[in-house]
Ligand SMILES: Nc1ncnc2c1ncn2[C@@H]1O[C@H](COP(=O)(O)OP(=O)(O)O)[C@@H](O)[C@H]1O
């Protein structure tokens with residue numbers, strides 16, 4: 268990381284705030300992203316992810332604070348930063364009444380990409396996105412996943428240094444998500460800095476670093492591994508025929524710091540796993556739930572999130 | 583993952599804030615595609631001028647055919663009946679009733695059973711025979727000044743025609759000279775057809791009104807469409823400049839506007855048979871100037887109002903009311919009270935109405951139209967300046 272520390276940060280956010288009337292959408296947020304990182308913003312709806320992305324993209328001004336991309340101040344020279352930036356808004360932002368090829372042509376021309384390069388890159392990107400066969404289809408007639416991939420193709424038709432993706436894979440089928448991530452990993456190899464927001468925890472785990480955003484503030488910021496290490500307590504997974512009953516049974520038990528229903532399991536965060544297990548088993552047996560099995564597991568990002576913010580804040 | 587080997591990064595070729603013809607044309611290209619694929623825009627661009635030309639053009643020239651006319655024939659002789667018949671035969675009037683008293687005439691007009699009444703005096707034939715002339719009274723309801731003016735013109739034409747024939751007959755019967763002082767006076771009035779003249783006068787105005795409406799409607803959709811469909815956020819995150827957005831969006835509509843103008847002007851000339859005495863260059867230059875004003879106004883509205891429906895309604899309001907009322911295309915400006923006359927100076931179509939009339943009917947060139955042309959130029963400068971400043975690459 269020494270080389271990254273010496274080069275100007277690809278993204279620098281310094282005490283940025285933005286309010287909408289009474290709502291403080293972003294409050295004193297600061298972080299830096301090194302060139303080539305995949306940086307994730309995670310947080311529940313209304314956490315301020317989109318607002319932050321828009322400020323970085325230079326389409327919304329912050330009330331306070333500074334933002335720089337590649338060392339260039341976004342507020343002082345927004346147009347200069349836009350030359351090296353691609354932004355994919357949360358809402359599909361391409362022209363639905365234009366074909367795939369026409370949208371690509373349009374964005375290539377806005378970024379002054381030469382015709383030969385445009386053809387080469389567009390062929391390469393369409394292949395990577397699995398969209399070769401859809402060149403002449405109207406963007407409005409693509410599936411959700413294909414639309415998002417087209418968005419990425421248009422965002423990459425010039426070579427951005429910073430790529431901003433606001434919930435790019437929300438509502439996207441698993442196959443398209445895989446294509447999507449393959450392209451993102453390929454980009455990272457070539458040194459493009461990626462900042463993305465996501466509602467998917469498995470995606471969050473793939474980021475090199477994560478910022479957990481809640482009510483406009485950053486609550487935690489680190490690599491996924493260290494965030495998990497830093498989670499207070501340890502995690503037990505509880506499996507049984509009626510997970511809800513299991514959860515309710517352990518509510519308020521001594522040593523239990525938190526309970527989270529995860530599909531057919533209950534994640535139990537306890538202060539000291541080995542010491543507490545017998546008492547928890549006994550409590551379940553007393554309520555006729557002796558059939559439940561209990562095992563120590565490593566926490567996921569969602570557990571970290573809930574541990575930090577309380578279960579009401581799960582993204 | 584090895585399939586994703588990326589081509590080397592390229593530096594964008596142009597610096598910031600410089601106008602890039604490529605980006606400008608990219609916006610124009612996109613706009614053309616979108617208009618072509620949007621039935622509503624296409625209808626406004628191509629069908630609205632046609633429909634309005636038919637509606638307004640024929641509205642003007644058809645309404646004043648068959649003006650209901652009552653006849654109060656106090657004499658009821660062969661001559662007087664022939665005179666009454668003449669009014670109807672000309673096609674401009676429809677004899678709605680034959681009445682028997684002044685009282686009945688008043689009542690009929692009050693009931694709006696007729697707009698005008700021809701009153702033939704009881705001694706009509708006798709006075710004609712003895713003196714060669716007789717007064718003929720025509721009463722008009724002046725509520726609708728416009729129709730009345732035109733109807734009076736028709737009536738004068740008919741009367742002139744009648745007296746011309748009667749005079750010729752009188753001259754033959756009395757063996758006198760075929761030309762008398764009175765006849766020479768009347769002669770041009772037969773030819774000077776008030777009705778047609780008013781149509782010549784109004785049709786060029788109709789063209790100006792249509793272009794004002796259609797032009798502002800077209801561009802009022804262009805920026806609001808991007809807001810409404812959510813394409814604006816991504817567009818403003820690119821290096822495109824506000825000037826490129828404006829110019830790129832106005833360009834295609836300018837071409838459509840020129841097409842619409844050509845259609846309307848050709849219809850005025852060949853379908854409504856308005857004589858064209860001017861020159862083509864003057865027409866082209868002034869039309870282009872007017873289109874710039876109109877399109878920039880629509881664009882300005884589109885930037886301000888972020889929904890397509892809202893923008894098109896504001897555009898309609900802003901163009902329709904002042905244009906139809908104050909442009910002078912139907913209501914003559916010099917007959918308006920001074921404050922409203924002053925207000926009409928603000929109404930840009932009035933300049934173009936004046937210009938088109940002068941180019942068509944008087945054959946005026948640019949030099950002769952310096953006043954209204956400068957008015958349009960001033961308007962274009964101000965509106966373009968405002969439009970150029972209106973659009974910001976910001977969501978807030
Ligand atoms: N344009 C806006 N006007 C008013 N309030 C807004 C606007 N954009 C965002 N907000 C508010 O700011 C907060 C953060 O929103 P947002 O940045 O969209 O969060 P996220 O993307 O994480 O869901 C929310 O409470 C939202 O209602």
Ligand SMILES: [Mg+2]
Pocket residue numbers: 316317318357433434
């Ligand atoms: Mg959002």
